[in-house]
Amino acid sequence: MTAMLEHANYTVSNIEKTAAWMQDLFGWHIRWQGDSTLTGQSMHVGTDTHYLALYTREDAKPRQENSYDTVGGLNHIAVVVDDIQDMRKRVKAAGFTPGEHYDYEPGQRFYFHDDDGIEYEVVQYD
Structure with a gap:
């Protein structure tokens, strides 16, 4: 069996704003939203089979480094x-x-x- 990518999860500053432009540009919809198991909010935006899990919290730190220079960077x-x-x-x-x-x-x-x-x-x- 070949695995299929279902979603990726990453932190954004404003999930509502990010989800809005994704819906507008890509034609996606909000699949789910609510409290995160951590101390923040999550929103799943995408299609019925694939999505991006957007995460935000008030104390999230802004991006500091070039992701291409950081192991594990997006x-x-x-x-x-x-x-x-x-x-x-x-x-x-x-x-x-x-x-x-x-x-x-x-x-x-x-x-x-x-x-x-x-x-x-x-x-x-x-």
């Missing part, structure tokens, strides 16, 4: 879309700055950072 989250040019326009309209566009085998990609400095990769496969 480098980026990737999403697959059908129309990368349309998504690029939508990312810009949402107030984020799309990075350079790259063609590679077997598709295309670009990156953007959200308000927390988390990097997202947008991919379209040919």
Whole structure:
């Protein structure tokens, strides 16, 4: 049996704000939200089969280092879309700055950072 990735969990400064732009850009929905088993709030945003578990707490520390220089750091989250040019326009309209566009085998990609400095990769496969 091959395992399937169900979700990733990471800390953001504002789960409501992050979930709102994810719903708008990616067409996702809130699957669950509530108190975390830790001292904070959690919200699951995604599809019926895959999601991102957003976590926040009042005393969370801001990001300090480049994730690519930190063992265990979150480098980026990737999403697959059908129309990368349309998504690029939508990312810009949402107030984020799309990075350079790259063609590679077997598709295309670009990156953007959200308000927390988390990097997202947008991919379209040919």
